[in-house]
Amino acid sequence: MTSQPLNGDVIAHDTLFRKDRAYHRYCIIKINLDYFFFSRFKMDLHWKDMRHDTEIHDVTGKALPAISVFSSSIKFLTDHLFQTLGDRGHPMETSQILFVLTVPAIWTESAKQFMREAAVQAGIHTNQLVLALEPEAASLYCQRVPSQFMSCGTDDRINSPGTQYLVADIGGGTADFSVHEVNEDGTLTEVHMATGGPYAGTNVDEEYIKLYNKIFGWKTMQKLKAMDMEEYLSISRNFETKKRLVCEEYSESFNVKLAAALFKRVKAKPRKMKKSIAESGMKDLISIDGDKIKFSPSAIKRLFCTPIDGIISHLQNLLQEHEKVKSILLVGGFSESKLLQEEIKKAMADKTFVIPNECGLAVLKGAVLYGHSPLSITSRIMKYTYGVASDSIFKEGIHPKARKYKDENGEFRCKRSFSILISKGTKVSATGVKIIRTSEPVTTTQMMIAERVYYTDNENPIVVDEKCKLLKGYKLSLPENNGKPRIVKSTFTFGLTEMKYCSEVIETGVQKVGTLDLL
Known part of the structure; x- marks a missing residue:
């Protein structure tokens, strides 16, 4: 995790915005001698009516203008693009590229305009920028994926004229649901307006951190964050890799070495730790042994209940309104979860499912298709x-x-x-x-x-x-x-x-x- 200041600027910042080996999304901004660490900040647009002066807080509670954080992230991506093109012998100017920025379909008009403004501040001319709705982009991509590149289902389930299917774009922060119908010319019509909510992968992470707060105490966790940010972030990062392995048959315990500050509290107050575990509702599912905390398979699976229940309930309500829908298209990062796939299939056993390989990249690849052919979507609700x-x-x-x-x-x-x-x-x-x-x-x-x-x-x-x-x-x-x-x-x-x-x-x-x- 590094950050370099921009030369000569009074307020200098550079941004790191990528997935590391644990798929942890973050952004580091350096202003003079101070560092700001933002994690999963996209969700701030889902909950707020954004304004020019809206501020968001980093993981330590320090605030910056939201527009600066988002524009810095976009600028890092565009800079990386041009650097890569140059390294490969294909240098290009910004004016030669049409940029496509994807946004959740359930976002408000102000949130979408905020993203456009952030992109403009990052150096993209507004006339070279197109906003694409994420479930539409994913749907377009899956229309063109051959069956051999599907991890589940076949392409004929969603590309025959007259076919209606439900698009479930379940990402890290939000879940978007919509119903599309295939037209005779292969274009798509939206049959049901985009709906959704905050049922996503980050909900599982939040439940995991809540357990730590219950067991060790909120003040202790805040102290750890202030004293050793790397140790604090490693709690979520280590869990992220394990989370992707969880399925119905998952039977491995999850053993985590405690940070020094947490181990110190365990040694100082062992009885209080046992009481906190009992009060968390997981007395027989979590244990502390020396400098390690052990989560049973059942404890890990239980963290998925809230988002999965919300997703299933939303899907069932939509399916009741659209009896013609026989297939469900699962895309988005959280859709890669085996446990989520299993639970949805179990709840909707009469439906067929279409899941592309690397479904977390469906929106990204579909955005390119949308940029070339925006009229592939003919109507919206x-x-x-x-x-x-x-x-x-x-x-x-x-x-x-x-x-x-x-x-x-x-x-x-x-x-x-x-x-x-x-x-x-x-x-x-x-x-x-x-x-x-x-x-x-x-x-x-x-x-x-x-x-x-x-x-x-x-x-x-x-x-x-x-x-x-x-x-x-x-x-x-x-x-x-x-x-x-x-x-x-x-x-x-x-x-x-x-x-x-x-x-x-x-x-x-x-x-x-x-x-x-x-x-």
């Missing part, structure tokens, strides 16, 4: 209802009376009604569907139109309430009132991997084009 908060004309029996008020022209309006742009569940072309909205000032003295875009799980919201989440607000200046209509035309494009936006003040012709600044 909207995950949310999008709309604008507006004081529309009050409709008796529809709008709540508590929102009713009279404007200066004597018209009754509804305060913050939800003006729908597009509804959840709508099938839209992957080339984009444009929704045009016109608006004009409510008062004659109004010199600006300010609108706020919201999204919600509700298919038919009436007003903006606590179930609606703010996507972004935007403002447009208006010309002075000269008796002519002062109309603003806003065009929203849905169906692409990112939402696009364009607005125009009709009288002045002033336009704002591109994406809404969601950060």
